[in-house]
Amino acid sequence: MKRICVYCGSNPGRLPVFREAARQLGRELAERGHGLVYGGASVGVMGAVADAVLEHGGEAIGVIPRSLATREVAHDALDQLIVVESMHQRKARMAELSDGFIALPGGWGTIEEIFEMLTWAQLGFHEKPCGLLNVASYYDHLFKFLEQAIAEKFVREEYRPMIMMEQSAVTLLDRFSSYRAPKVKKWLGPEET
Numbered sequence: 001m002k003r004i005c006v007y008c009g010s011n012p013g014r015l016p017v018f019r020e021a022a023r024q025l026g027r028e029l030a031e032r033g034h035g036l037v038y039g040g041a042s043v044g045v046m047g048a049v050a051d052a053v054l055e056h057g058g059e060a061i062g063v064i065p066r067s068l069a070t071r072e073v074a075h076d077a078l079d080q081l082i083v084v085e086s087m088h089q090r091k092a093r094m095a096e097l098s099d100g101f102i103a104l105p106g107g108w109g110t111i112e113e114i115f116e117m118l119t120w121a122q123l124g125f126h127e128k129p130c131g132l133l134n135v136a137s138y139y140d141h142l143f144k145f146l147e148q149a150i151a152e153k154f155v156r157e158e159y160r161p162m163i164m165m166e167q168s169a170v171t172l173l174d175r176f177s178s179y180r181a182p183k184v185k186k187w188l189g190p191e192e193t
Contacts, residue, residue: 001176003035003061005098007113008045009106010073018105019048021135025104025169026052032173033058037097039090040064040082042075045104050075063093091116100129100176105138121162122155127181131164131172139165158184 006029012019026049029036036053039046040062053060054077061080068074069083084090091113095101103114117130132139143165149155161182166172 001034001099003037003059003098004029004173004176005037005094005101005117006049006104007101007106007110008038008049008104009110010039010041010044010046011107012044012048013105015136017136018045018138021133021169022046022048022104023052025049025102025133026058027056028169028173029053030056030058034173035059035061035079037061037063037094039094040075040078041068041073043073045106047075049104050078054078061097063090063097065090095120095126098128100131100179102131102133102172103139104133105135111142118163121181122159129164129176129179130162131166131176133169133172134165134167156184158182 006025008022022045026036030053036050036058038050041047041064050060060078062075062078063082063084064074065087066083066085074081082093084093095117101114101117103110114130120126121130134140146163150157150160159182164172164175166175
């Protein structure tokens with residue numbers, strides 16, 4: 001894998017461990033030779049992961065909408081800052097540049113971004129790994145919801161491997177390196193519903 005997209009908050013969160021985990025992930029990406037693709041901000045968990053990648057000699061690419069860049073939240077030390085016109089363009093460009101997707105703790109935008117990549121995987125638009133870095137049990141309830149969606153047959157059991165969850169960046173990236181997308185048919189015929 002050449003580059004990993006990291007979705008995360010522009011806020012630091014309540015606990016210092018969120019920023020610490022972002023820095024650990026950034027260092028691990030750089031040490032493994034994976035570039036970072038992320039939202040381009042210099043603040044919050046976003047800024048922490050980018051700073052750590054850069055401090056450890058890695059490549060950091062930010063993609064940010066013009067409206068946010070002009071509010072002076074854009075990171076000014078990245079290898080590349082791509083300024084786009086909309087959030088839709090931002091997400092599409094980040095997906096295009098990336099070979100896998102990780103969600104660190106974040107808010108609604110973070111959840112929306114990783115779920116879009118999961119949906120695209122389910123539809124067969126990509127075969128890239130998706131994972132949640134479960135810092136301080138942040139994603140426990142979300143993962144329980146995903147298990148419920150499978151149990152209630154809104155998500156097929158065969159799709160379970162499309163989302164990984166680990167507490168450690170090392171373990172999650174190890175799993176990414178051996179990921180093989182499940183080969184399943186998405187569309188059901190009337191006789192299969």
